[in-house]
Amino acid sequence: MGTVGEPVRNNFFTENWWKAQELVSGLLATFRDNVFPVLLQAAVHVREKKVPKAEEVLSRYAEKHPDNSTGVLLALAQIAANANHFQIAADSLSKISDIQHMPATVATLVALKERLNDSNGAASVLDSAIKWWKNAMTEDNKLDMFMREAATFKLNHGRDKEACQLYEELVKSYGSTEALAGLVATSARTDLAKAEQYEKQLKPLPGLQGIDVKSLEKTSGARHVEQAMKVDAPEEVKKQKAKKRKRKPKYPKGYDPANPGPPPDPERWLPKRERSTYRPKRKDKRAQVRGAQGSVSREKHDASAANAGATSSKPTTSAKAPEPPKGSNKSRKKKSRS
Known part of the structure; x- marks a missing residue:
């Protein structure tokens, strides 16, 4: 039956209900007195959200085969309880005589009867x-x-x-x-x-000997008391409390509690930029370019010239003659006057 029911299981989980119904009907025709096809048919009905049909199929089989209906009745009780059909679930469990005395069955039946308000x-x-x-x-x-x-x-x-x-x-x-x-x-x-x-x-409870029960009965109810009632504790408990010693606090290595020094910075857990003592560094303005718009600094000009000379394919063999130094502006003015 395990290999026969394999296609039904595959279609069952892929939600091919019509194909699963065809396979189940074929199994019912082949294995008429077997419980397995009946349980498969009920499971398909439950997956289709047709709980009354599933209950009808299971109850019909239980009536026809009372000697082999324990599993069917348990399945019927489970399906009916999940669907809030408590009466059907209780009736199906009551028909199983072999488990009426078991704690799980008794607890389930009592819970179902309470849901039905049947104390x-x-x-x-x-x-x-x-x-x-x-x-x-x-x-x-x-x-x-x-x-x-x-x-x-x-x-x-x-x-x-x-x-x-x-x-x-x-x-x-x-x-x-x-x-x-x-x-x-x-x-x-x-x-x-x-x-x-x-x-x-x-047996009397310890610590309740000094309570007057009659006076408690005469009171109207509980009242707010600032000081709790003192109960005489035994001497052994008092001795145990007295023996408890206070442990000395453990300090880090090299720490003197008498001279603790300056307190730690409360902002030590914050990032540096979020601290109140943070001062950003000033930018160096000397490297800025001065001059007209579009001018290039001398260093950049020298660097570009050097790169251009290095990338040239044919280096020059003969060096140019040095140009004569130009005169200053003052000498030019004197010549123009003369």
Whole structure:
């Protein structure tokens, strides 16, 4: 069946619903009494967002094959619960008789019954589980757990007498302190004499001997107190607190706490440009070009001339004769006057 269902799985994830339906119908015709094609058909319906059809397919198979319907009923319960069809999910789980006593099944059924506002049905599920575990001869007996959960459930739903009976059975059978406290709390609502009787078995809490309960009952409620109530602590606790020593702070190497020196700069974590003491460097204006617009500096002119001479292909062999020095402006003026 694994190789037969492979094409259905491929079309299932590629969302080719029509092709998946054709393959599933072929599998149903070939394997009529097998569960696998029925589960595939229900899965295709769920992927198509046709949950009622999936529920109908699974419930029809469960009615025709009650002996081989555990997996189908579980799938039906899962699909119905996800679709908020709590009644269908609860009914399908109730039909599986082999798992009615298991903690997961009981918890799921109780939660579904609570969603349906059926507290009586949830209580009956817990009672049937308790009855099964009372008659069970197993090493891992979960009777005490079910009795605690049932007592808590019934106490929360206003069934004080039933909860009181369960807590009393727990105290007599297991001697649990939690059950004893629950018994005192529940019997205080129904039978005050029984509550006072079992209250004496509770161990006193340390540090609450100086509290007057009657005066607390007369007060209207809690009030704001500036100073907390002092509770006498035992001497051992006081000695342990006194033994605690304060550790000396560890200083860095070479640091003298008596002469700490100047305080560190509070702006030491900031970048230099963001500090208040930062002064930008002045630009050197001497290298700027002076003269008319478009003039070139002498250094650049010399450099360009040198480059031009180096790139020339034929160097000159004969050097030119040096030109005679020109006279100054003053000598020219004297000649013009003469």
